Amino acid sequence: xxxxxxxxxxxxxxxxxxLLGLAYYLVLIGAGFFNIAVGAYASLAGLLTxxxxxxxxxxxxxxxxxxxAVTVVVAGATELLVVRPVQRRGRGSELAALVSVTALLFVxxxxxxxxxxxxxxxxxxxxxxxxxxxxxxxxxxxxxxxIVLTFAIFxxxxxxxxxxxxxxxxxxxxxxxxxxxxxxxxxxxxxxIAFLLCGLLAGVAGLLFSSQAGVSSxxxxxxxxxxxxxxxxxxxxxxxxxxxxxxxxxxxxxxxxYYWGGNATNIVLLVVAAAFFSLRPQGAFAQRVRV
Amino acid sequence: MSxxxxxxxSRAATPGPLTPAPAPSAAPNPSAGRESARRxxxxxxxxxxxxxxxxxxxxxxxxxxxxxxxxxQTAALYALIGVGVYIPFVxxxxxxxxxxxxxxxxxxxxxxxxxxxxxxxxxGWFIGAAASAVAAVILxxxxxxxxxxxxxxxxxLFAQAFQSWLNSxxxxxxxxxxxxxxxxxxxxxxxxxxxxxxxxxVVLVIAVxxxxxxxxxxxxxxxxxxxxEVPAAVEASGVRVSMLNLVALGFGAAVAALGGSLFxxxxxxxxxxxxxxxxxxxxxxxxxxxxxxxxxxxxxxxVLIVELTLNVPSLETSGSLLVAIVVLVVMLVAPTGxxxxxxxxxxxxxxxxxxxxxxxxxxxxSDGDSLA
Amino acid sequence: xxxxxxxLSGRGISKRYGGVVAVDSVDVDVAAGExxxxxxxxxxxxxxxxxxxxxxxxxxxxxxxxxxxxxxxxSSRRAHRGLARTFQHPQLALSLTVAExxxxxxxxxxxxxxxxxxxxxxxxxxxxxxxDDLRDIETVAAELGITRLERRADALTLGxxxxxxxxxxLCQEPLVLLLDEPFAGSDAESLAGIADIIRSVRDRGHGVxxxxxNVDLVASLVDRMMLLESGxxxxxxxxxxxxxxxxxxxxxxxxxxxxxxxxxxxxxAEAVTPSNAGPTASGAQxxxxx
Ligand SMILES: Nc1ncnc2c1ncn2[C@@H]1O[C@H](COP(=O)(O)OP(=O)(O)OP(=O)(O)O)[C@@H](O)[C@H]1O
Ligand SMILES: [Mg+2]
Numbered sequence: 001x002x003x004x005x006x007x008x009x010x011x012x013x014x015x016x017x018x019l020l021g022l023a024y025y026l027v028l029i030g031a032g033f034f035n036i037a038v039g040a041y042a043s044l045a046g047l048l049t050x051x052x053x054x055x056x057x058x059x060x061x062x063x064x065x066x067x068x069a070v071t072v073v074v075a076g077a078t079e080l081l082v083v084r085p086v087q088r089r090g091r092g093s094e095l096a097a098l099v100s101v102t103a104l105l106f107v108x109x110x111x112x113x114x115x116x117x118x119x120x121x122x123x124x125x126x127x128x129x130x131x132x133x134x135x136x137x138x139x140x141x142x143x144x145x146x147i148v149l150t151f152a153i154f155x156x157x158x159x160x161x162x163x164x165x166x167x168x169x170x171x172x173x174x175x176x177x178x179x180x181x182x183x184x185x186x187x188x189x190x191x192x193i194a195f196l197l198c199g200l201l202a203g204v205a206g207l208l209f210s211s212q213a214g215v216s217s218x219x220x221x222x223x224x225x226x227x228x229x230x231x232x233x234x235x236x237x238x239x240x241x242x243x244x245x246x247x248x249x250x251x252x253x254x255x256x257x258y259y260w261g262g263n264a265t266n267i268v269l270l271v272v273a274a275a276f277f278s279l280r281p282q283g284a285f286a287q288r289v290r291v
Numbered sequence: 292m293s294x295x296x297x298x299x300x301s302r303a304a305t306p307g308p309l310t311p312a313p314a315p316s317a318a319p320n321p322s323a324g325r326e327s328a329r330r331x332x333x334x335x336x337x338x339x340x341x342x343x344x345x346x347x348x349x350x351x352x353x354x355x356x357x358x359x360x361x362x363x364q365t366a367a368l369y370a371l372i373g374v375g376v377y378i379p380f381v382x383x384x385x386x387x388x389x390x391x392x393x394x395x396x397x398x399x400x401x402x403x404x405x406x407x408x409x410x411x412x413x414x415g416w417f418i419g420a421a422a423s424a425v426a427a428v429i430l431x432x433x434x435x436x437x438x439x440x441x442x443x444x445x446x447x448l449f450a451q452a453f454q455s456w457l458n459s460x461x462x463x464x465x466x467x468x469x470x471x472x473x474x475x476x477x478x479x480x481x482x483x484x485x486x487x488x489x490x491x492x493v494v495l496v497i498a499v500x501x502x503x504x505x506x507x508x509x510x511x512x513x514x515x516x517x518x519x520e521v522p523a524a525v526e527a528s529g530v531r532v533s534m535l536n537l538v539a540l541g542f543g544a545a546v547a548a549l550g551g552s553l554f555x556x557x558x559x560x561x562x563x564x565x566x567x568x569x570x571x572x573x574x575x576x577x578x579x580x581x582x583x584x585x586x587x588x589x590x591x592x593x594v595l596i597v598e599l600t601l602n603v604p605s606l607e608t609s610g611s612l613l614v615a616i617v618v619l620v621v622m623l624v625a626p627t628g629x630x631x632x633x634x635x636x637x638x639x640x641x642x643x644x645x646x647x648x649x650x651x652x653x654x655x656x657s658d659g660d661s662l663a
Numbered sequence: 664x665x666x667x668x669x670x671l672s673g674r675g676i677s678k679r680y681g682g683v684v685a686v687d688s689v690d691v692d693v694a695a696g697e698x699x700x701x702x703x704x705x706x707x708x709x710x711x712x713x714x715x716x717x718x719x720x721x722x723x724x725x726x727x728x729x730x731x732x733x734x735x736x737x738s739s740r741r742a743h744r745g746l747a748r749t750f751q752h753p754q755l756a757l758s759l760t761v762a763e764x765x766x767x768x769x770x771x772x773x774x775x776x777x778x779x780x781x782x783x784x785x786x787x788x789x790x791x792x793x794x795d796d797l798r799d800i801e802t803v804a805a806e807l808g809i810t811r812l813e814r815r816a817d818a819l820t821l822g823x824x825x826x827x828x829x830x831x832x833l834c835q836e837p838l839v840l841l842l843d844e845p846f847a848g849s850d851a852e853s854l855a856g857i858a859d860i861i862r863s864v865r866d867r868g869h870g871v872x873x874x875x876x877n878v879d880l881v882a883s884l885v886d887r888m889m890l891l892e893s894g895x896x897x898x899x900x901x902x903x904x905x906x907x908x909x910x911x912x913x914x915x916x917x918x919x920x921x922x923x924x925x926x927x928x929x930x931x932a933e934a935v936t937p938s939n940a941g942p943t944a945s946g947a948q949x950x951x952x953x
Contacts, residue, residue, distance in 0.1 A: 082619075086623070098386060098440055098443070103618045232444075270445070278434075508787075509787025509790070510783065510787065511780070511786070512784075527717055527739075528768050529772075530770050530774045534780060535774060538781055541781075542784060
């Protein structure tokens with residue numbers, strides 16, 4: 001593991017998974033719900049940007065703005081049109097909500113495939129900076145942005161959640177929806193904000209990552225699982241949990257294939273997930289159980 | 292009344308006070324008996340008849356057209372996977388996403404037995420079903436205390452890992468090119484061909500659908516369905532719900548493995564890509580689309596999905612999108628699915644007819660009798 | 664089983680939720696052929712105590728024994744040992760029929776172990792409803808006056824749901840029956856029916872723990888009564904003793920000597936039928952109370 005270049009890759013991937021995990025985390029604490037459409041938001045944002053630039057001759061920044069706006073709208077629609085009506089049905093709605101959102105994930109993936117094609121689209125170069133060389137590693141502009149932005153977003157959100165009223169509300173609502181409702185807290189609004197933020201974060205993550213690795217309509221599901229694993233490994237007791245989990249996951253994704261070959265990755269992932277689920281479902285670094 | 296009391300209850304000191312209101316309770320008992328008799332396996336024959344007729348029509352429709360053969364085979368595969376999903380998912384409330392892997396296990400065990408051993412090939416069907424069931428139980432056991440998404444996640448990772456393993460273990464599985472050209476399944480020396488294979492596939496699907504429908508109505512199925520809604524009450528009644536859940540997952544995996552064995556037997560080839568991960572989503576959607584009331588819903592959904600995604604030329608690429616959208620809409624608007632809608636329509640029609648008839652005869656007051 | 668043997672016995676049972684001590688070192692005994700009434704104001708810990716006995720929640724401290732043998736493990740294991748319960752908020756599978764909900768009470772005997780669950784699932788393909796199950800379900804239903812077993816549970820009123828819950832518990836043929844507010848939402852007729860059932864269960868030599876807010880009704884039914892307050896046992900004794908006790912007045916009326924008329928309690932205490940009287944007599948009392 002003395003390959004600096006691999007570490008850079010691991011960190012970049014890890015940042016991506018961490019951001020996805022953070023998107024999960026927001027909805028999890030705000031609505032007590034694992035929103036696996038996160039993967040779909042990410043792939044939608046990446047695909048839409050590339051498609052607008054490649055097929056429709058948009059310039060990059062307007063394309064990004066449109067893609068993020070669409071993703072945020074889709075995330076809001078997830079809460080308003082899918083999760084809320086299904087959860088209102090009451091008993092047994094946990095499964096129904098999970099399945100509806102899975103169906104939504106599938107709809108978005110199929111729609112993206114239908115509209116943007118089923119092939120992998122290349123990502124877009126975000127900034128015109130020369131790759132930086134640090135130690136023995138070359139860091140491309142996109143990787144640099146990914147890593148820096150991820151850490152910035154985490155810091156910012158950690159502060160916001162600790163210090164602002166909205167952040168405290170988010171946690172209060174997430175702790176118990178019914179109680180918060182009785183106390184007259186704006187449960188619906190807080191939940192919606194959690195979903196919108198989730199969409200935005202997932203969109204940014206997808207954009208940044210597909211600018212390096214490309215993106216296809218079928219990427220969403222795998223990303224959804226990775227983000228979920230980031231939360232599970234890191235634990236949802238603390239906002240830094242998803243970041244740590246993401247980086248652990250990123251290291252697995254990079255180092256396992258390097259040392260044991262490409263097919264080993266999925267098997268190692270299974271083993272790691274099985275170990276966490278059965279031994280430490282609350283995550284490696286969390287004190288509080290929140291499943 | 293007192294002659295019917297079970298030994299346990301006959302220990303009561305006085306039989307009189309045991310029946311609080313003798314008049315009302317004496318009358319309903321026979322009617323209750325009649326109702327239970329009706330529930331126990333008469334009314335599900337109707338669906339069976341419909342399924343047999345549709346199956347026969349499918350066989351006739353397939354004729355000698357090899358493309359239609361492959362459609363029917365695919366529909367049979369989807370239907371078995373759909374029924375496999377139905378048991379733990381619709382009846383038990385557990386979402387597993389490893390069904391592609393279970394079908395693969397069924398397929399590969401047939402292929403391996405046929406190509407690497409001289410054992411009878413049908414053994415592969417049983418080994419595949421058993422192995423899938425064991426895998427499903429282990430995966431379920433790992434997440435037994437956790438929320439539903441954990442099971443979905445670990446089973447998805449298993450499906451992925453299994454596919455990777457199939458690709459990499461070329462010594463056993465033939466790697467990416469898989470295993471092909473192996474012995475056909477023979478039944479007492481008779482090797483079924485084309486048309487017979489189609490008939491067998493249809494028969495198997497209908498038999499499994501009927502069997503699972505009977506399981507649904509049996510005490511076991513009743514307990515499983517109650518567990519989905521009120522696990523605490525079922526646990527308090529003396530049933531380990533986590534264990535029952537595992538058993539349901541195992542049964543579901545075994546049925547899906549049968550689907551894989553069937554498909555592999557008919558096509559005589561299996562590769563890591565035969566059962567794609569996308570299939571998992573379609574499988575989950577089948578029951579939602581067709582209707583959750585009975586496993587026939589999953590089978591109807593399978594036929595519908597094959598038709599939409601493979602057989603309507605104008606939908607070639609948008610078929611899956613259409614399926615996904617329809618499923619989402621069904622989930623949100625009509626949670627009973629297509630068969631549910633059909634059934635409601637049928638019942639409405641029946642009640643309209645009945646109303647007409649009843650208008651001629653005075654209404655029986657005791658009909659509105661309720662509890663207590 | 665002769666009346667008077669201690670069937671169920673708990674010592675020092677405790678449970679706390681964060682800062683709230685829901686059940687505080689409670690001792691409880693139920694003898695064969697005895698109904699123990701459990702009363703107390705809202706939040707006294709009655710439901711929690713029932714949950715702890717049945718294993719729906721894990722106690723922080725304390726021991727339980729049934730028929731002299733330790734009682735522990737998950738609630739399914741305790742059900743096998745002979746506990747059955749109803750829930751304060753009825754837990755019926757609403758998409759199933761009444762008959763199917765009753766059948767859940769019979770499920771345990773065929774699904775006790777992993778292997779048996781597999782066998783029972785496969786057997787279901789060939790045989791839908793065993794005859795003895797059907798007969799027992801119908802007997803219980805007739806006993807409770809439940810008719811039209813083919814109705815879906817979501818078509819029932821709350822009172823009817825409670826009745827079916829009692830039926831499901833009875834289908835388990837329990838040694839000790841725990842009823843959490845079985846009378847809430849019932850009309851006078853089904854109330855009398857449930858009361859009769861409770862007595863007949865007692866008369867068969869089983870134990871009953873009866874939780875309800877209707878103190879008079881409980882008093883008219885039970886052999887002994889336990890008053891819980893903030894998780895602690897405030898009083899335990901016969902129904903008459905309990906109704907007449909200062910603790911009862913304090914808990915329900917704020918203070919023992921507030922000069923208010925406690926006529927309701929006193930009158931009921933006098934009117935309570937002795938526990939050895941025939942069931943019909945107290946049935947009439949129950950009907951009159953309601
Ligand atoms: N799951 C829980 N989490 C936290 N506190 C709880 C929980 N269950 C019960 N409590 C608390 O424990 C105490 C006892 O509650 P319990 O439900 O046992 O009372 P009860 O006597 O059954 O009341 P009621 O008559 O209203 O049914 C209450 O203060 C309640 O708030
Ligand atoms: Mg209570």
